[in-house]
Amino acid sequence: MSKLAPAEVQERLLPKLGAKQGEELYSGAMFLTEKSGGSDVGANLTRAEQVEGDKYVLNGEKWFCSNVNADVIMALARTGPIKEGTRGLSLFLVEKTLPNGDRNSMDIVRLKDKLGVRSMATGEVLFDDTVGQRLGEEGEGFKLMARMINISRNYNSVAALAANRRAIIEAWQYLNHRRTFGKQATKHALIREKFYELGAQYLANFLLVWRGLQAMDASENGDESERDLLRIITPMAKWCSAEHAVYAVRECMELMGGNGYIEDFVMPKLLRDVNVLPIWEGSGNIIVLDMLRAARKSDGLKLIFKHIADTAATSEEYGSLLNKQLSEVKSVWQLIGEMEDRDQVEATAKPLFKKLITLFQITLLIREKKDSSSDRFDTALSYLTGTFSNSLRTRTPPSLDNIEELIGWDY
Numbered sequence: 461m462s463k464l465a466p467a468e469v470q471e472r473l474l475p476k477l478g479a480k481q482g483e484e485l486y487s488g489a490m491f492l493t494e495k496s497g498g499s500d501v502g503a504n505l506t507r508a509e510q511v512e513g514d515k516y517v518l519n520g521e522k523w524f525c526s527n528v529n530a531d532v533i534m535a536l537a538r539t540g541p542i543k544e545g546t547r548g549l550s551l552f553l554v555e556k557t558l559p560n561g562d563r564n565s566m567d568i569v570r571l572k573d574k575l576g577v578r579s580m581a582t583g584e585v586l587f588d589d590t591v592g593q594r595l596g597e598e599g600e601g602f603k604l605m606a607r608m609i610n611i612s613r614n615y616n617s618v619a620a621l622a623a624n625r626r627a628i629i630e631a632w633q634y635l636n637h638r639r640t641f642g643k644q645a646t647k648h649a650l651i652r653e654k655f656y657e658l659g660a661q662y663l664a665n666f667l668l669v670w671r672g673l674q675a676m677d678a679s680e681n682g683d684e685s686e687r688d689l690l691r692i693i694t695p696m697a698k699w700c701s702a703e704h705a706v707y708a709v710r711e712c713m714e715l716m717g718g719n720g721y722i723e724d725f726v727m728p729k730l731l732r733d734v735n736v737l738p739i740w741e742g743s744g745n746i747i748v749l750d751m752l753r754a755a756r757k758s759d760g761l762k763l764i765f766k767h768i769a770d771t772a773a774t775s776e777e778y779g780s781l782l783n784k785q786l787s788e789v790k791s792v793w794q795l796i797g798e799m800e801d802r803d804q805v806e807a808t809a810k811p812l813f814k815k816l817i818t819l820f821q822i823t824l825l826i827r828e829k830k831d832s833s834s835d836r837f838d839t840a841l842s843y844l845t846g847t848f849s850n851s852l853r854t855r856t857p858p859s860l861d862n863i864e865e866l867i868g869w870d871y
């Protein structure tokens with residue numbers, strides 16, 4: 461809104477959206493999804509008819525509207541002559557209350573009965589001659605929406621980290637006070653092994669998400685190469701942080717035994733809430749396709765390749781592993797470039813991106829380790845690099861101190 465809305469609208473709404481007092485605060489929402497298209501917004505049917513200048517009226521049904529009672533809504537609708545797909549979409553700002561104090565014309569048809577995130581209402585909304593202000597030009601809606609979604613995908617990643625960490629800390633605390641078979645539960649090897657995995661993955665995801673936020677900051681200040689990096693890190697981080705958060709919460713629920721399943725404890729709520737993170741803001745497969753688009757249309761992938769190669773060149777310990785895995789990724793990426801069958805491209809790209817994410821996370825851990833006296837980065841590196849080996853080997857679980865450092869409070 462601060463980039464596209466007319467000055468009068470910005471002056472009226474931005475202070476309210478940023479207000480610090482609850483009674484003055486306006487909240488926002490994005491109504492994009494329709495019955496015909498969530499992933500495929502190009503199938504959307506809602507239409508907007510021009511009244512005058514950038515003022516329109518919108519008619520149609522939005523199918524998933526979170527924070528449904530929002531004061532300010534961004535919505536997509538079709539404008540102008542019928543055009544297929546995303547080309548016919550424009551972006552609109554819809555206010556719940558019009559500047560003259562009248563209520564804008566729209567109905568909440570139904571509230572969704574959701575598995576989780578129940579403290580925030582999601583509804584189905586009918587636009588019925590609803591007044592909307594066009595932002596940007598006609599037909600630019602999809603492009604502008606993508607910009608907006610890239611920001612909210614990063615918020616999603618931060619939410620995923622938070623749920624992931626909460627689950628680990630809850631389970632760790634619980635088991636530190638639980639005795640089984642005559643000893644503190646966290647002293648059992650298999651429990652330490654599980655925290656080793658969960659803690660290492662969390663730390664790797666944390667560094668990936670934070671690298672994305674650094675890139676967001678730098679690109680907002682005009683750094684072009686960070687913009688390219690952000691373009692590809694955003695879906696990478698969204699995908700793996702959300703997937704791991706769901707996995708971690710489920711594992712931590714089990715780690716807490718029967719009590720993990722009981723509503724007196726926090727795990728059931730966490731499990732219900734966390735499951736939305738891989739679905740909204742683009743579900744897993746859609747995110748993979750977005751990574752593919754980002755890899756082809758920006759220099760992001762090349763920058764990631766370079767980052768991995770540069771780190772490999774300076775790491776005695778992990779250099780050869782990184783080089784070997786990177787060269788495999790590069791040769792498969794080249795094959796993808798030569799493929800004519802789209803199905804083959806998509807099926808080949810998914811495992812490639814999975815491996816690429818782990819490699820990039822390893823390089824972030826190596827770089828972070830240089831500036832730190834903590835051994836948590838070594839512990840996480842030993843776990844992540846171990847995932848490349850399929851063969852059985854003898855194992856000694858990390859010590860209690862190692863695990864405590866890995867999931868330490870101060871990080």
Ligand SMILES: Cc1cc2nc3c(=O)[nH]c(=O)nc-3n(C[C@H](O)[C@H](O)[C@H](O)COP(=O)(O)OP(=O)(O)OC[C@H]3O[C@@H](n4cnc5c(N)ncnc54)[C@H](O)[C@@H]3O)c2cc1C
Binds near residue numbers: 491492736739744
């Ligand atoms: C609690 C909740 C709140 C929400 N809030 C909002 C909101 O505020 N605003 C909003 O606009 N939307 C919202 N959504 C909608 C959400 O963004 C969509 O549900 C999501 O994008 C998926 O769209 P869909 O439901 O139409 O699934 P579909 O598009 O029908 O997809 C079904 C499955 O098919 C997969 N799929 C689809 N196309 C492909 C493909 N080409 N290749 C491979 N796999 C594919 C998807 O990954 C998915 O797993 C919300 C959803 C939920 C659950």
